Amino acid sequence: MNTTWRFLLALVIAVSISACKTTEPATDTTATDTTDTKPTTEVTTAAAPDPRDYTDARNFDNSESLLSKRVIYFDFDKSEVKSEYRPIVAAHAAYISANGSAQVTLEGHTDERGTREYNLGLGERRGNSVSGLLSAAGAMGSQLDVVSYGEERPVCRVSDESCWQQNRRVEIVYTAR
Amino acid sequence: MQKIIFTLLFLFVSQLAQAKLEIEIIQGNASALPIAVIPMQWRATDPRPQTGVAEVVSSDLYRSGLFDPMDEQDMVDRPVDAESIRYGTWRLLKVDYLVIGHVKDAAGGNGYDIVYQLIDVHTQEALFSQITTVGLGDLRFGAHRVADAIYEKLTGVAGAFSTRIAYISSTGVGSDQNYQLFVADADGFNPQAVVGSPEPLLSPSWSPDGQSLAYVSFEKGNSAIYVQNVSTGQRELVSSGKGINGAPAFSPDGRYMAMTLSASGNPEIYIRDLGTGQKRQLTQHWSIDTEPAWSPDSQWIYFTSDRGGKPQIYRVPLTGGNPSRVTLEGNYNARASISPDGTRIAMAHGRGNEYRIAVLDTDTGRMRILTPGTLDESPSFAPNGSMILYATREGQRGVLSAVSVDGNVRQRLILAEGDVREPAWSPVIR
Numbered sequence: 001m002n003t004t005w006r007f008l009l010a011l012v013i014a015v016s017i018s019a020c021k022t023t024e025p026a027t028d029t030t031a032t033d034t035t036d037t038k039p040t041t042e043v044t045t046a047a048a049p050d051p052r053d054y055t056d057a058r059n060f061d062n063s064e065s066l067l068s069k070r071v072i073y074f075d076f077d078k079s080e081v082k083s084e085y086r087p088i089v090a091a092h093a094a095y096i097s098a099n100g101s102a103q104v105t106l107e108g109h110t111d112e113r114g115t116r117e118y119n120l121g122l123g124e125r126r127g128n129s130v131s132g133l134l135s136a137a138g139a140m141g142s143q144l145d146v147v148s149y150g151e152e153r154p155v156c157r158v159s160d161e162s163c164w165q166q167n168r169r170v171e172i173v174y175t176a177r
Numbered sequence: 178m179q180k181i182i183f184t185l186l187f188l189f190v191s192q193l194a195q196a197k198l199e200i201e202i203i204q205g206n207a208s209a210l211p212i213a214v215i216p217m218q219w220r221a222t223d224p225r226p227q228t229g230v231a232e233v234v235s236s237d238l239y240r241s242g243l244f245d246p247m248d249e250q251d252m253v254d255r256p257v258d259a260e261s262i263r264y265g266t267w268r269l270l271k272v273d274y275l276v277i278g279h280v281k282d283a284a285g286g287n288g289y290d291i292v293y294q295l296i297d298v299h300t301q302e303a304l305f306s307q308i309t310t311v312g313l314g315d316l317r318f319g320a321h322r323v324a325d326a327i328y329e330k331l332t333g334v335a336g337a338f339s340t341r342i343a344y345i346s347s348t349g350v351g352s353d354q355n356y357q358l359f360v361a362d363a364d365g366f367n368p369q370a371v372v373g374s375p376e377p378l379l380s381p382s383w384s385p386d387g388q389s390l391a392y393v394s395f396e397k398g399n400s401a402i403y404v405q406n407v408s409t410g411q412r413e414l415v416s417s418g419k420g421i422n423g424a425p426a427f428s429p430d431g432r433y434m435a436m437t438l439s440a441s442g443n444p445e446i447y448i449r450d451l452g453t454g455q456k457r458q459l460t461q462h463w464s465i466d467t468e469p470a471w472s473p474d475s476q477w478i479y480f481t482s483d484r485g486g487k488p489q490i491y492r493v494p495l496t497g498g499n500p501s502r503v504t505l506e507g508n509y510n511a512r513a514s515i516s517p518d519g520t521r522i523a524m525a526h527g528r529g530n531e532y533r534i535a536v537l538d539t540d541t542g543r544m545r546i547l548t549p550g551t552l553d554e555s556p557s558f559a560p561n562g563s564m565i566l567y568a569t570r571e572g573q574r575g576v577l578s579a580v581s582v583d584g585n586v587r588q589r590l591i592l593a594e595g596d597v598r599e600p601a602w603s604p605v606i607r
Binding site for chain 2: 077112113114115116117118120121122124125146147148149152153157158159
């Protein structure tokens, strides 16, 4: 009886200790690949990912991480990425360059002012701006695609600056992670 | 009596479609020809249409800005034949021309004959007597043909009332969004859907024979150019490379298509031979070069370029060479539409946040602003150069308007549901 209980106790302790151990994603690369497709269903006592680890796919849904921010906004008639958005772009560049399977489409948009075909060009210019920064920071050209919707896909339809500024954007869309 | 007309609003409702037409007078045209289109006697089999032939003719003539049709309520006399015209009365009313007639069944019973005369009140002569025959259900089309004949007789210019317009309608928001390309009569009645998609459609452009429409569709996930036969529905994919495939424009002879492609890295104008499929690059500049438009003699391609900083209209010889800037006024000029005689260029003209339709006279270089804005775009000339169709806003909703080329008469078309945009006026279809 004593031996059996001691054995069982030792077993319980051993299991508890191993459960406490956090798995290091970096040391187990195959596990990272397979958990990519289900980032939100981890129900373990593992610690939350470091929000500044931009190579960790779990941070796409972590509101504390820049990887969860996937829209870049622009000034009227401009296509330069403003300095306040550069850290977001850098975070995605880190992810894309660390994950060869990642495929990203930069969707370029404009507000409603001006003609539609010209705005297709302006939306593309914005998409190219973001794409250029991503490849300068290590993303491969084959991982990036730019599609412009011009003014055709607005998120709001009011004719004032508070809506216009929401429409002048590039959306970073991962078609593969 | 006629001053009342200057401040009157007309509302026409069609029993075929929910199109509504509101005519708004901007300012009276002092030289508009005073004409009375007397309601035509119905001698055909019932049912008679809700809107009579005379009403459609009057409305067409009024829209052109060149005529001042008498309101039916003011017609003290309604002659049907020339013998019963009391010329003294009409001279007192200061009416110069009368249109009188009747509608009867066509021989064979498959349609109607519109039998009418255009009378000169001063000479008391019939300028012409005509019978226009149409099939059953085509009475509106017949009325438009009557208006065309009257317009041509009195102005010397062919009418454009029996032509058609194409436009895009967008309904719903977000994932429920749906787009349709419609073709309707030039007054907005009788819309027929040509193609529908949950993805954006834009830039419809008519072939010169009026049989096909080129347009841009995002149904493949990126912009692509299609050409579709309006009657048969058959269509062909013309361009779907990487980047933008946009702004298709048929050449006046229908053999070529100008378009915007950005596969080379930035949007440039190309000319595609529709027979061989070969394409030739026409512009070469890091700027956005788009919205090509052909001069009627095919010597020039007008286009929008921001090579100078902001969008302006430029032109380049079709054979190639250095583009030269055409617009010198205003900080935003785009989407040129060339008049059929090549002497005028309509465009979207922007100042600050306000966009209006302006017309540039190529002879004098003078630019006139025709519309009040504030988000007016996509001007399209009528095939006789007399009016310009364009997209504008009413509150949040996109609607189409037509303005006479002298700016005197403007008409709002409220078509079907949804947000309407991107109008294109068909050529004359013989």
